[in-house]
Amino acid sequence: MAPPMTAAQFAQALRAEGVTVVEVGDWEHHNRNHAGPWGPVHGVMIHHTVTRGLAATVDICRRGHSALPGPLCHGVITKDGRVHLVGYGRANHAGLGDDDVLRAVIDERPLPADNEHSVDGNRHFYGFECENWGDGEDPWPAAQLLAIEKVSAAICRHHGWSARSVIGHLEWQPGKVDPRGVGMAYMRGRVADRLEGTAPGPSLPAPSRPSVSLSKLIKAAKTDPTKSGTPVSYKGVRTVEAALVDAGLLAKPRVDGHWGTATVTAYAEWQKRCGYSGAGADGIPGTASLKKLGDRYGFSVVA
Known part of the structure; x- marks a missing residue:
């Protein structure tokens, strides 16, 4: 059982991994903690935004919208590879998901098919929204993929988790497809390669693709x-x-x-x-x- 990092530890862990961090407003205190518990944390969840444009994407992830108040994640990974911190604590990103998947993440074993909406994921996952239209056509620049790899590795490194603690929204909640265009098995391979390196940072060799x-x-x-x-x-x-x-x-x-x-x-x-x-x-x-x-x-x- 892992308590969440403090906001300061979170930002420090990302920077130590070589992430370019942009702090947005009072992100350290912007959360949904009044709506439910935050923690224990068990993994990292990756999403796509279905938006275009850096400013608009960061703004909606911070504020949310009429049907879902913000923050909608902890960090927004824009196409230029920067990570914009918009909230910290409970965030409206994961929703209800499969309890078998959660147990697999905790045990760090292969994921079963997600077929239930039974567990509160907002409580248990760090969440990152990635600027992408989500249509399977919008490209994922190398800088953005590297940032996903780095933030995932930074959190896993802090908690002592393996790359199996990194999942996509599509692996958590039935009917979801995000992050469309990023193979999560491939991304977990990249995270595993980074975690196995001798030290965090941008100098690590690029992982090979299957x-x-x-x-x-x-x-x-x-x-x-x-x-x-x-x-x-x-x-x-x-x-x-x-x-x-x-x-x-x-x-x-x-x-x-x-x-x-x-x-x-x-x-x-x-x-x-x-x-x-x-x-x-x-x-x-x-x-x-x-x-x-x-x-x-x-x-x-x-x-």
Whole structure:
């Protein structure tokens, strides 16, 4: 059980990790503590804002809106990689989520599918909103991704948590898709690499991205649907399936490493997004569509 950091400790931890911090107004005392408890804390949750523009994004995350008063997070990560602190304490960012997911975060084990709205996440998670339209098309600049990595590692480092304590909103609450365009397995890999470094700071080497084999994926896509059960022909299938989940095309329980009919259908929809139709959108990965998926959701493609 971990008590939350003080506001001063929070800002200090972020700066020690090399984060560019912008303090907005009286952020240290701006919270929703009167509406419920804050803590114990168990993890870090990443969101996207569905907004455009730095000033407007920071303002709405600080003030909130008529249906949901602010602060809507603790920090706003803008596209330039700066982290704007808008509140500290209980914040309206996580809402109700799955108790099985919370237990997995506490135990630092793989996450189950989220299928319940039963636990108050505002109490237990540090929250960061990221400036992004959330349509799967708005880019995630390298500076912004690095800031997500750094804030997550800073908090995990302070509490002695592993990267498994970092989750996306889509992994917590059914129906959520954020942060769309950032594969959370990929981001946890980046956080893990940073935590394993000898010291915090911007000098750490950039973590490598996972890679998948196009030829092995094609073979799995052509043979898996006819196999009984859900045998795993190629473990790289999971990487692509996770990306299809992030793209909003595949249900998370279908991430099983088996390129079955659900994955075929989801990939065909991705091919249509890429401009293909007819036989060109058959659910069998091709070079161009797969590289586009990898560029957007954090993996590389080899032959």
